[in-house]
Amino acid sequence: MELNGAQIVIQSLKDEGVEYIFGYPGGAVLHLYDAIFQQDDVKHILVRHEQGATHAADGYARATGKPGVVLVTSGPGATNAVTGIATAYMDSIPMVVISGQVPSPVIGSDAFQEVDMVGITRPCVKHNFLVKDVTKLAETIKKAFYVATTGRPGPVVVDVPKDITDPRIKVPYKYPKKVVIRSYNPAVTGHKGQIKKAVDLLLTAQKPIIYAGGGVILGEGSKELIEFTRLLEFPITNTLMGLGAYPATDKQFVGMLGMHGTYEANMAMHDSDVIIAIGARFDDRVTGKLDEFCPHAQIIHIDVDPASISKTVKVAIPIVGEVKPVLEQMMEMIRESKKKPSKKALENWWKQIDEWRAVKCMEYDRNSRLIKPQYVIEQLYEVTKGEAYITSDVGQHQMWAAQYYPFDKPRHWINSGGLGTMGFGLPAAIGVKLAFPDSEVACVTGDGSIQMCIQELSTALQYNTPVKIINLNNSYLGMVRQWQEFTYESRYSHSYMDTIPDFVKLAEAYGHVGMRVDKPEEVRPTLEEAFAMKDRTVFLDILTDRTENVYPMIESGKGHHDMTLRVASGTSTDRELA
Amino acid sequence: MRHIISILIENESGALSRVAGLFSARGYNIESLTVAPTEDASLSRMTLVTRGSDDIIEQITKQLNKLIDVVKLIDLADSVHIERELMMVKIRTTEQTREEIRGMAAIFRGKIIDVTPSTYVVEMTGPSSKLDAFIAAIDGDTIIEVVRSGPTGISRGEKGLHL
Numbered sequence: 001m002e003l004n005g006a007q008i009v010i011q012s013l014k015d016e017g018v019e020y021i022f023g024y025p026g027g028a029v030l031h032l033y034d035a036i037f038q039q040d041d042v043k044h045i046l047v048r049h050e051q052g053a054t055h056a057a058d059g060y061a062r063a064t065g066k067p068g069v070v071l072v073t074s075g076p077g078a079t080n081a082v083t084g085i086a087t088a089y090m091d092s093i094p095m096v097v098i099s100g101q102v103p104s105p106v107i108g109s110d111a112f113q114e115v116d117m118v119g120i121t122r123p124c125v126k127h128n129f130l131v132k133d134v135t136k137l138a139e140t141i142k143k144a145f146y147v148a149t150t151g152r153p154g155p156v157v158v159d160v161p162k163d164i165t166d167p168r169i170k171v172p173y174k175y176p177k178k179v180v181i182r183s184y185n186p187a188v189t190g191h192k193g194q195i196k197k198a199v200d201l202l203l204t205a206q207k208p209i210i211y212a213g214g215g216v217i218l219g220e221g222s223k224e225l226i227e228f229t230r231l232l233e234f235p236i237t238n239t240l241m242g243l244g245a246y247p248a249t250d251k252q253f254v255g256m257l258g259m260h261g262t263y264e265a266n267m268a269m270h271d272s273d274v275i276i277a278i279g280a281r282f283d284d285r286v287t288g289k290l291d292e293f294c295p296h297a298q299i300i301h302i303d304v305d306p307a308s309i310s311k312t313v314k315v316a317i318p319i320v321g322e323v324k325p326v327l328e329q330m331m332e333m334i335r336e337s338k339k340k341p342s343k344k345a346l347e348n349w350w351k352q353i354d355e356w357r358a359v360k361c362m363e364y365d366r367n368s369r370l371i372k373p374q375y376v377i378e379q380l381y382e383v384t385k386g387e388a389y390i391t392s393d394v395g396q397h398q399m400w401a402a403q404y405y406p407f408d409k410p411r412h413w414i415n416s417g418g419l420g421t422m423g424f425g426l427p428a429a430i431g432v433k434l435a436f437p438d439s440e441v442a443c444v445t446g447d448g449s450i451q452m453c454i455q456e457l458s459t460a461l462q463y464n465t466p467v468k469i470i471n472l473n474n475s476y477l478g479m480v481r482q483w484q485e486f487t488y489e490s491r492y493s494h495s496y497m498d499t500i501p502d503f504v505k506l507a508e509a510y511g512h513v514g515m516r517v518d519k520p521e522e523v524r525p526t527l528e529e530a531f532a533m534k535d536r537t538v539f540l541d542i543l544t545d546r547t548e549n550v551y552p553m554i555e556s557g558k559g560h561h562d563m564t565l566r567v568a569s570g571t572s573t574d575r576e577l578a
Numbered sequence: 579m580r581h582i583i584s585i586l587i588e589n590e591s592g593a594l595s596r597v598a599g600l601f602s603a604r605g606y607n608i609e610s611l612t613v614a615p616t617e618d619a620s621l622s623r624m625t626l627v628t629r630g631s632d633d634i635i636e637q638i639t640k641q642l643n644k645l646i647d648v649v650k651l652i653d654l655a656d657s658v659h660i661e662r663e664l665m666m667v668k669i670r671t672t673e674q675t676r677e678e679i680r681g682m683a684a685i686f687r688g689k690i691i692d693v694t695p696s697t698y699v700v701e702m703t704g705p706s707s708k709l710d711a712f713i714a715a716i717d718g719d720t721i722i723e724v725v726r727s728g729p730t731g732i733s734r735g736e737k738g739l740h741l
Contacts, residue, residue, distance in 0.1 A: 118592060183647060307644050
C-alpha cells in the first residue's frame, strides 16, 4: 500500500487502535487535517485551545489506560501544548503528541510559526522525535506509542515537518507490529532475591504500613494490591495519585497520606517500623520534612523506574519491576513461607491506629449556615453513589474532593497531582466522558481554576459530552489564600478576584445549563436536578464558605507527626448569604 | 568525589543535548564532556566527568540510563582504569627560553608540533593531573593559549563498554 505522509500518520493511528485525536489545526498540519477529513475511523475532537487538547487526551488516558493522542500545529500550537505535556509527564500518563513543524528546508531559519518543539519539550517528555524521512514515519509513530505506554509511561512528542506530510510524495506503508529499541528495555518482574528479603522483612514487622501510589493504577495492579493487603492484614494508605487503587471504604484503608492526608495515615507512617512503598515516589507533598520522615522505618520500594528509588528517601530493599507481577511474586512467597505476621503485634498496631482515627481529623462544622465545600463533596458522593469519574483542577477543591469522595475503584479520580495544573479539570472531564459516555463525569473545580480552560465549554457542546461542573466558588484562589493566612499573617496578596464572571450566564452563553446554589439545603436537590439532566452539561456555581481551609495539614517544613488539626469549628461570617 | 562516566549513546542528532539538558535540569555539575563516534557508526561514546556524593552519582547514572538514547554506561571510577587527556599549549618563546621549554616538554613526554620564530606549540597527553603539573611548571606569562580535550578513559583488563 502506497500512502503519503499525512495518510501514513492517520493510518498508523488507526492501526494503533486510536479512537480519538484531540487537536487544533494550523498551517503546518493542514496536510494532516486533509487526511483526517477523508476518513471516519479516527475521530478528531476540535478543542478551543491546545492546552485543552492535551488535558482532554490526558483525562481519556487516565480513565481508560490507553494512550491519549494530541495533534497540534507548529509554533504557538506546539507551545500551548507544553503545559499539558508537562502535566502528563509529572503523573506518568501515556500520551502521544504529534506536532506540526515548518518544512524541513526552512527549519532553523526562524520561519513563520517555527519553534524548536523537540528542544522545548525535551525536559518534560519521556522521549521525542523529529521525523526527517517519510519512510521512517510509521516506524517512528510505532516507537512513540511503544515508549509512551511501556515501563514508566509518559508523553512522547513526534514533531513532523510539513514536507514530510506532502500529499504528492507517496511511499510504501506498513505499520510495524513490534519495534525493538536496543537502548530501552524496561524491567517487568522483580529480582527474586530482593523479593525474598522484602517478604522476610514484612513478615517480621510489628508496625507495618503499605504506602501505595499512582504506579499501582498505571500498572493495573489494583486487584493484586487488594489481595496483598488483605493477605497481610496491614493498614494501607494511598497517595493523592493512588486514590482508588485500594477501596477507600475498606476498613484497612487509613486514608490519604501527606500534606492534606489523614491524621491516622500520617501518624501510622511516622510510627511504622516497616513501610512497603508500591508505585509511589516519595514526593515532597507526601514526605513533609525529609529529615523527620518515618524515622523508625525500614523501607521496601517497588517501582518500575529505578530512578524513583532512593531519589529523596533512602530505602533498604529496592525492587525494580512492574507492580502487578512483583506483587504476584511476593504473594506467592508469602503463602509459601512458614513465617506468619505476628497476630499480637498487628492487633496492638490496629489498636493504636484506631486511637488516631478517633481524633476524627476530617470533621468540619456541619451546622454552618454557609455552604461548606466538604459538604458539597459528600453530597456529590451520595448523589453519584460513589461511582462517578471525578476530575479536578488544582487547589482547595482538589484536596476536598480527594478527602471527601472515597474512591473504591481505580481510574475514577483524575487530577493533576505532580505538576498541579490549574485548568486541567474541565478538558480532562471531556476526555473521560468521550471514553465512557454512559458514566457520570463530574469536574470539581474552583472559581480560579475553571477560568483557566473555560473555553472548553464550547468543545463540550460541540461533541455532546454532558459533564457536571461543580464549581466551589469562594471568590478566592483558596489554596493561595490559605497559605497567606497561615504563613503571611493574612496578607491576601492577589488571591482575590474582584470580577468573577456570572458563571450561570456564562454556562448559558456556551449553550449549557447554569445553576447557582447559595444555601446548604439547596445543595442536595440541585445536585440531583443536575445529574438528572443526562444529556446536558450543567455548571453548578456553588457559593461556599469563603474562609474555609483544608484540614488537616502538614505545614511546610514539618514532619508527619506534626499535623495542624482543625481547631473547634471556626465561625465564618465573611460571606453574607444572598 | 570525582567520577568519570562513560556512555554509549545512539549517534543521533539531539542525543548530546539530552545529556547536557539532563544535567542542567537536575542541577548536576559537568566538569568536562567529550564525545565522538565509535567504530560502530550508529553509536557515540561520551566521557563525562562529574562530581558528587555517592547518592548523587547514583541518581546521575539512573537518570542517564533512563534516557532512551543511552544504550549503556559505566562509572569508570568503580574499577581500575586508564585516563588520558590531550592538551596543546601555545607558548611565547625567546632565544633564552627555547632550550628550557624543550627540556620541560621532554620531561613531561610532550612534543613540539609547531614552531615559529616566537612560539612553540607543545602537544601532551596524560592524566589531567600531569597536564596541570606541566602548566604549573612553565612560566604562566609565556602561555598564549591552552586547549584541552577533557579526559577520556577506558577500563583495564578484559572488561569493556560495548554492546
